[in-house]
Amino acid sequence: DAGVIQSPRHEVTEMGQEVTLRCKPISGHDYLFWYRQTMMRGLELLIYFNNNVPIDDSGMPEDRFSAKMPNASFSTLKIQPSEPRDSAVYFCASSFRRFNPQPYGYTFGSGTRLTVV
C-alpha cells in the first residue's frame, strides 16, 4: 500500500488566488481527516469525514475553507480566496474502525506545504 497520498507537496500562491489540496486515503479506510500545522497553533483538526460524509467541520477557520469527499478514494481541501495567514502545512490522514484490537490509529500523508505571498 502506498499510504496516504497528498498533492502537491509544495504550493506557492499569491494572495487572493484559489488553492486546492488533494488527498487519496488508504484503500479501505472509512475515516478521513484534514489537519493544519503551524508553529503557533500546532496540529489543528479542520474537518473529518466518515464514509465520505462530513461529520465535524467545526475546525474550519472561515467560509473561505471548504472540503469535499466525492468518493472513498479522493478528498479536496479548497481555500478561496487564499490569505498569507493560511500559510501552513496541511496534512490529510485516514483510519478505519476495527473492533479489535486498536481501532483508532491514524495514517498521515506527507503533507502539503502552502505558502501564500
Added chain:
Amino acid sequence: GENVEQHPSTLSVQEGDSAVIKCTYSDSASNYFPWYKQELGKGPQLIIDIRSNVGEKKDQRIAVTLNKTAKHFSLHITETQPEDSAVYFCAFRRRYSSASKIIFGSGTRLSIRP
C-alpha cells in the same frame, strides 16, 4: 473540555540516556492515548498507543504509562539513539458514540546529543 497539555516543549538528552515526555488530559471519558513521532518533512507517524484499561505498554525501547486517576500519561524512550530525534505528539480520543476524533498535544522537540 477537549484539551491535553504536553511537557516539555523541548528536550535534549545524551545519546544512550532515557527521555520522558508527559501529558495531562482533562476529559475523564478519554479511552485511547496514542503517541506520534514526526520527523522533518514528514507527517506524524503512530509509534505506540494505549487504551484506558491498560496501565503500561512496551515496545522495544519505547514504553507508555497511563494513570487514569491522575489523568496523565507518559512516553518513555530508553537507550536513545540519533534517529530518535524528532517531534513527539501525545494525543487522546474521547469516547463518543460514533466519532473517531483525536486531539493532539502541542508537541515535544526531542534532540539526541552525540
